[in-house]
Amino acid sequence: MTQEEKLKKASSVFSPAAPIETRDLFFGRIEQFQKLNEAINERGMHSVIYGDRGVGKTSLANIASLVYKGVTVSKVTCNRTEDFKSIWQKALNKVSFNLNSKKIGFTAKSTPKTIQLDLFLPEKETIDSKDIESVLSNLDNKLLFIFDEFDSITNTDVKTRMADTIKLLSDNMPNITILIVGIALDVNELIGHHPSVERCLLQIYTPRMSNSELGEIIDGGLAQIGIKINSPQRKKIIEFSTGFPSFTHLLCKHAAIHCLQSNKSMIDKDDLDFAIDKALENSAQSIKNAYQIATLSSKSETLFSEVLFALASSEVDQFGFSSKRDILDSLFNLSGKNYTSQRINYYINDLCSESRGKVIEKIGEKNNVRFRFRNPMIKSFILMKMSSNKSNKK
Numbered sequence: 199m200t201q202e203e204k205l206k207k208a209s210s211v212f213s214p215a216a217p218i219e220t221r222d223l224f225f226g227r228i229e230q231f232q233k234l235n236e237a238i239n240e241r242g243m244h245s246v247i248y249g250d251r252g253v254g255k256t257s258l259a260n261i262a263s264l265v266y267k268g269v270t271v272s273k274v275t276c277n278r279t280e281d282f283k284s285i286w287q288k289a290l291n292k293v294s295f296n297l298n299s300k301k302i303g304f305t306a307k308s309t310p311k312t313i314q315l316d317l318f319l320p321e322k323e324t325i326d327s328k329d330i331e332s333v334l335s336n337l338d339n340k341l342l343f344i345f346d347e348f349d350s351i352t353n354t355d356v357k358t359r360m361a362d363t364i365k366l367l368s369d370n371m372p373n374i375t376i377l378i379v380g381i382a383l384d385v386n387e388l389i390g391h392h393p394s395v396e397r398c399l400l401q402i403y404t405p406r407m408s409n410s411e412l413g414e415i416i417d418g419g420l421a422q423i424g425i426k427i428n429s430p431q432r433k434k435i436i437e438f439s440t441g442f443p444s445f446t447h448l449l450c451k452h453a454a455i456h457c458l459q460s461n462k463s464m465i466d467k468d469d470l471d472f473a474i475d476k477a478l479e480n481s482a483q484s485i486k487n488a489y490q491i492a493t494l495s496s497k498s499e500t501l502f503s504e505v506l507f508a509l510a511s512s513e514v515d516q517f518g519f520s521s522k523r524d525i526l527d528s529l530f531n532l533s534g535k536n537y538t539s540q541r542i543n544y545y546i547n548d549l550c551s552e553s554r555g556k557v558i559e560k561i562g563e564k565n566n567v568r569f570r571f572r573n574p575m576i577k578s579f580i581l582m583k584m585s586s587n588k589s590n591k592k
Contacts, residue, residue, distance in 0.1 A: 204423050205458050211419040212451035227258055227411065230402050234262050234377075237400040238269065238342060241372035244364045246389065248382040249404035252442045252575060258404065259344050259379045266342070273344035276351050282359040283325045285351075289343050290316035290333060327363040334367070334374055342375045349380035349388060361392040368398035406441025406574075415446045420465075423454055427465040434470060438585070440578045445477070452476040471589045474582045485579050491555040501537075502554075505545045508532060509558065509569060510580040519561065519568035522546070 199207070230247070237245035247255045263271040272292040276285055293315045318333045319325060334341070351357065360378070367374045382388040385401050407415075416432055427435075431453070439445040452473035457465045493502040508528035512520035520528075522539055525546070529537050546569065549558040559572045571577050 199424055201458060201461075204425070205455060207423050208451060208454040208458065211422050212447040212454065227254060227404070227407075230258055230404055231261070233400060233402045234258065237377070237402075238262065238266055238375055242368040242398055243400055244368060244376045244378075244398055245400040245402055246378045246380075246385050247402045247404055248380055248385060248388050250406060250574060251381050252444045253404050253406050254443050255379050255381075255404050256346055257443075258402075259346060259377060262377065263342065263344060269340045269342050271342045271344065273346060275346045276348050278350045278352060280351065280356075281324075281353065282356045283319070283323070285345060285356070286325070286330060287316045287319060289345070290314065290319065293341065295337075326359055327366045330363050331366050331370060334371055338373065340373045340375075342377060344377045344379065346379045347381075348378045349382055354390060357388075357390040358392070361389055361395045364399060365392075365395050407439075407443050407446075408441075409436050412436045412439050412441070412443065412446050415443055416450055419447075419450055420454065423458075425454060425457055425463050425465065427453075428467070431465055431467060431470045434585070438474070438578055438581045440574065440581070442575060442578060445575075445578045448477045448480065449473045471586070474586050474589075477582055478579070478586060481579050482575075485573070485576055488555050488557055488573065488576055489579060489583070492549055492557040501542065501545050502549065504529060504533065505542055505549065506557070506580050507584045509571070510577045510584065514570070515568070518570045518574065520570065521568050525569070 234245060234247070237243045247258055249255055259273065263273055270293060272289045274285060274288040274292070291314045294312050295315075315333055320329055320332075345360075348360075360376075364376050367376065378389060380388045385399070389395075413432070413436060416427065416435060420427055435446060435449045435453075438449060449470065450473075453465045453469040456472040457463075457469040460469070462469075489506075492506060493500075495502060505525065508525045509520055511532065512524040512528040514520050514524075522542070525542065526537060526539065529535065529542070546558065546560075548554050550556060550560055550569075556572055557576060558569050560567055560569045562568050
């Protein structure tokens, strides 16, 4: 592979902005993929993929649409303006079949005519599960309908109608599978509470990726490009990603390109430093704005940045929360200074307030108060910014 081909490959292998769309670039998520496989292959079973933003839910759904032979797939992205009929119109429009028709005459031949399924929807403003069943009732093919970003739909009526459709299709049309994908803490938040649907709905929670899964992205992607990475830099990429594959892709992409442009075959510290600066530059504007609001001050010396850095590098419990003691210990490790609890109370409380964008949230009372970032992606941004600041001071 030439240098030019490797550079082009690096931009396709590592995809920080768009979901993965090919099987050979999909790493990790074995447990979730096995559950999805179970849902698609079990007659009458449907599924929901849910979890945090940026953990790879859409990539998982994309792979499902590629690997199953003999399954016709229709994938649509929902938006907040849509109702039940409009999302099904989009979904059915992507499924077509050939209808043979004959012209009048003794030498007439059959000519195929392609027809989309949405043409069979009734011409009325509101439709329900019975209408969807009617459209699909004469099809023998195995169909998979994927509704991505379903969390954008806030209309409870749409959620109820979708739940009714899942139940009806499960009972009467086992060759049809519906896959709902969206950001949510639980399934009820995504499609509402419908006990009758639970038996036919496989719930697939997609947590943040484990360190080993992030390592698979790094090693698998770099292997396809034909370069390697030093162990310390590999460890840092995993640390900075904090479980979000998008950050792993972002850092690996820029580090690999810088490495190749420097005519090297091993990613080192210089390459990662370059990647971190690029990642900070290309981070979502909402994250950069949140950090700016949280740290902005008219005073020359404050501890807002230091407290955020300390929280980002603190020990956390299973829910991602840190105690005040954890933050103080982290502050000492970062600065070598012993701050008192009273000294940082003002900063922590202010960072939890509306004036600082509520960048931190807290739970508990008195001596059992714990803290974490409201948007977990900000933690990755802060860790990278902390690393960049250290590199620039040298």
